Amino acid sequence: MPSIRLADLAQQLDAQVHGDGEIVITGIASMHSAKPAQITFLSNSRYREQLASCQASAVVLTEEDLPYCNVAALVVKNPYLTYARMAQIMDTTPQPAQDIAPSAVISPEATLGNQVS
Numbered sequence: 001m002p003s004i005r006l007a008d009l010a011q012q013l014d015a016q017v018h019g020d021g022e023i024v025i026t027g028i029a030s031m032h033s034a035k036p037a038q039i040t041f042l043s044n045s046r047y048r049e050q051l052a053s054c055q056a057s058a059v060v061l062t063e064e065d066l067p068y069c070n071v072a073a074l075v076v077k078n079p080y081l082t083y084a085r086m087a088q089i090m091d092t093t094p095q096p097a098q099d100i101a102p103s104a105v106i107s108p109e110a111t112l113g114n115q116v117s
Contacts, residue, residue: 001056002090003024003025003026004024004025004089004090005021005022005023005024005025005035006019006020006021006022006024006025006039006057006058006072006074007021007022009025009039009074009086009089010074012085012089013060013074013076013082013085013086013089014076015060015074015075015076015082016074016075016076017072017074017075018066018069018072018073018074019058019071019072019073019077020072021038021072023057023072024037024056025037025038025039025057026038027039027056027090028040028083028086028087028104029056030045030046030053031050031056031059032050032052032054032105034054034055034056035055035056036048036055036056036057036077037057038055038056038057039056039057039058039059039060039074039086040054040058040059040060041059041060041061041079041080041082041083041086042059042060042061042062042065042069042074042079043061043079043080043083045062045064045065048068050064051065051068051069051070052070054071055067055070057072058072058073058074059072059073059074059076060072060073060074060076060077060079060082061073061075061079061101062075062076062077062079062084063075107112
């Protein structure tokens with residue numbers, strides 16, 4: 001995953017930063033498995049108590065849950081949706097090429113099946 005400053009991530013997610021926006025985030029994890037430099041999310045207030053033992057450097061949560069958070073936070077209305085958007089932003093899966101290489105060669109004897117483009 002690429003690294004990104006918390007403030008930059010907040011801008012892309014339309015989130016409010018609480019705490020140090022200069023923290024560098026290098027990954028996303030669940031609250032249970034998060035380590036320093038990672039970000040996690042709290043989408044259900046029933047799990048607030050897990051914030052106390054969470055090792056993440058930042059948490060995505062609602063304004064309602066912010067008082068229970070002791071690390072930097074991104075405050076949003078829908079943490080679960082924001083988590084999904086955050087995962088897309090930090091995804092490093094290589095994208096296939098969208099064009100044909102100039103050096104591509106097709107044999108004169110090649111035949112293409114139906115519906116092949």
